Each structure stands twice: as C-alpha cells, then as structure tokens.
Amino acid sequence: MDRAKDDRVSYAGLAGGLTGCITRFICQPLDVLKIRLQLQVEPISVGSNISKYRSITQTISCIYREEGVRALWKGHNPAQLLSLIYGVAQFSFYERFNLVLRDSTILQGHDRARNFMCGACSGSFAALIIMPLDVIRTRVVSQDPGKGYKNMFQAISVIYRIEGVRGLYRGLGPAMLQIAPLTGGQFMFYNLFGSTIKRIEHLPENAVLPPTELFICGGLAGLCTKLLVYPLDLAKKRLQIQGFAKNRQTFGQHFVANHMLHCLYEVGRHEGLRGLYKGLSPSLLKAGFTSAFYFTIYDWLLLLFNKKIAKTT
Numbered sequence: 278m279d280r281a282k283d284d285r286v287s288y289a290g291l292a293g294g295l296t297g298c299i300t301r302f303i304c305q306p307l308d309v310l311k312i313r314l315q316l317q318v319e320p321i322s323v324g325s326n327i328s329k330y331r332s333i334t335q336t337i338s339c340i341y342r343e344e345g346v347r348a349l350w351k352g353h354n355p356a357q358l359l360s361l362i363y364g365v366a367q368f369s370f371y372e373r374f375n376l377v378l379r380d381s382t383i384l385q386g387h388d389r390a391r392n393f394m395c396g397a398c399s400g401s402f403a404a405l406i407i408m409p410l411d412v413i414r415t416r417v418v419s420q421d422p423g424k425g426y427k428n429m430f431q432a433i434s435v436i437y438r439i440e441g442v443r444g445l446y447r448g449l450g451p452a453m454l455q456i457a458p459l460t461g462g463q464f465m466f467y468n469l470f471g472s473t474i475k476r477i478e479h480l481p482e483n484a485v486l487p488p489t490e491l492f493i494c495g496g497l498a499g500l501c502t503k504l505l506v507y508p509l510d511l512a513k514k515r516l517q518i519q520g521f522a523k524n525r526q527t528f529g530q531h532f533v534a535n536h537m538l539h540c541l542y543e544v545g546r547h548e549g550l551r552g553l554y555k556g557l558s559p560s561l562l563k564a565g566f567t568s569a570f571y572f573t574i575y576d577w578l579l580l581l582f583n584k585k586i587a588k589t590t
Contacts (some may be wrong), residue, residue: 297364314556365527455509462502499568
C-alpha cells in the first residue's frame with residue numbers, strides 16, 4: 278500500500294470519529310426516547326392508564342416536566358465516547374478491508390457483496406470494542422433521577438465489582454447478531470442507492486453526490502436495515518438492565534430475562550408481536566437521521582481530507 282492510500286485509510290478513521298461525535302450530539306434525544314420506550318413493559322398506547330409513556334410527544338413532555346431538558350441528553354458522555362470509538366474503528370476497518378477485497382478475484386464484479394461483507398465485519402469489530410459503554414449508556418438513560426451512576430467511570434467500577442466482566446457485556450449476543458446485518462446492510466444499501474441515483478442522473482460511478490442526495494441515501498439505508506433487526510436491538514436493551522432494577526423504580530414493571538431467546542419469548546408472550554417493536558418510531562427516526570448525517574458528514578470530511586492529500590502529493 279503506497280503512502281497516499283495509507284493516508285486515506287488513516288483519514289477514514291479520523292473522519293469516522295468526528296462524524297460519530299457530531300451525529301451523536303444531534304441525535305441523542307431520539308436515543309433517549311427510543312431506550313425509554315423499549316424498556317417499558319406496559320403498553321405504549323394513548324389510551325393506557327397504567328403506562329408512564331404513551332406516545333412520542335407525551336414522552337418528551339413527561340421527561341421535560343419531571344427531569345428537565347438536560348434529561349434528553351442523558352447518557353451523552355458515554356454515548357459520545359462510544360460514537361467516537363465506534364466511528365474510528367468502523368470506518369477505518371471498513372476502508373482498509375475494502376481496499377484489500379477490491380483486488381480479490383473472488384469478489385470481482387460483486388460490489389454489493391463486498392460492501393456488505395466489509396460493513397458487517399467492521400461493525401462487528403467496532404461493536405465488540407464499545408459494548409461496555411453501550412451498557413452504561415442504557416443504564417444511565419433508564420435510571421431514576423438521583424439514583425444509579427454519577428458518571429461513566431463510577432459505572433464501570435460498580436458494574437465490574439458487583440457483576441464482573443459479564444455485567445459489562447450484557448446483551449452481547451443480540452448485539453453481535455444484529456450488528457453484522459445492520460452495518461453490512463447500511464453500507465450495501467447506501468452504495469446501492471448512491472449508484473442508482475448516479476445511473477438516473479447519468480453520472481460516472483466515481484462521482485461525488487451533493488450533500489442532499491447523500492443525506493437521502495444514508496437515511497434510506499438506515500431505515501431499511503433497522504426494520505430488519507429491530508427486535509434484536511430491543512432484546513439487547515432489555516438484557517442490559519438486568520440486575521439494575523433498584524435504580525429504576527419509577528418506570529413501571531421491571532422486565533426479567535436470562536438470555537436472548539428467553540427475552541424474545543417473554544416479550545412476545547406478554548406484550549405481543551407489537552412488543553418486539555416498542556420504540557420503533559423514534560428508533561426509525563434516529564436510524565434515518567443518524568445514517569443520513571453519518572454518511573453525509575463522513576463523505577464530506579473524507580473529501581476534504583483527500584483534497585488535502587492531493588495537495589501534498
């Protein structure tokens with residue numbers, strides 16, 4: 278690999294990290310809404326008298342009234358670090374892996390398969406690294422005001438002391454099962470939609486689309502993949518709060534499950550098929566906006582960095 282290609286891979290990690298931080302700050306309120314609704318056992322229905330949260334607008338109003346506007350950014354610090362590490366790991370690994378497989382004779386002419394494989398592997402690698410931060414984020418978002426963890430450093434210490442390493446990796450099973458098709462699908466759909474637009478507009482394959490069209494491609498990619506794996510995301514969140522019941526007494530019934538299959542079975546049994554898609558609306562909004570901002574900002578930053586490389590070579 279020559280120096281220019283090496284620089285591009287290095288800049289991919291930097292662009293991915295910056296993209297993750299910017300996108301996380303913008304979309305964090307949607308993440309808070311999604312997690313709160315995912316963890317509620319009671320029905321999410323306007324007509325329910327036993328539910329704390331009954332709709333997106335009512336949930337926003339309730340959080341603001343009880344906890345203030347800052348609560349919409351609860352768990353932002355571990356989430357921001359999570360996004361930074363995830364962005365660097367995912368995009369740098371994706372670009373490096375894609376660079377290697379592009380010259381592979383097996384995948385010649387199979388760009389969709391290559392994009393999916395690179396995305397799946399890079400996402401899985403990144404998800405494994407940031408899993409403890411994901412557990413902390415979920416618990417901080419779901420804990421009662423004034424209870425639970427004061428910061429992420431105390432959270433890591435407390436979880437490790439009481440629950441061991443296993444506590445820091447709660448929900449790893451569904452997380453790893455969902456992340457490969459999720460990230461692989463995002464990269465595959467993103468490149469598919471981008472190529473489709475270029476064909477419609479009669480643009481060369483290596484042309485860079487304007488920000489608006491990149492935003493649309495990223496948003497559609499996020500929506501398509503999230504719908505496919507959503508129940509696994511819900512199972513991950515439910516498993517991440519096991520053993521944390523005493524710090525979330527004001528959120529209704531506490532859900533108990535031993536493992537992923539038990540979790541999915543219990544949700545389906547007591548909450549129905551719709552229960553597996555609780556919090557879907559804010560999740561789809563978050564997935565669409567996150568992917569749209571992610572790919573748009575990432576491609577813009579990478580283009581900016583590559584122009585810098587071109588000037589120095």
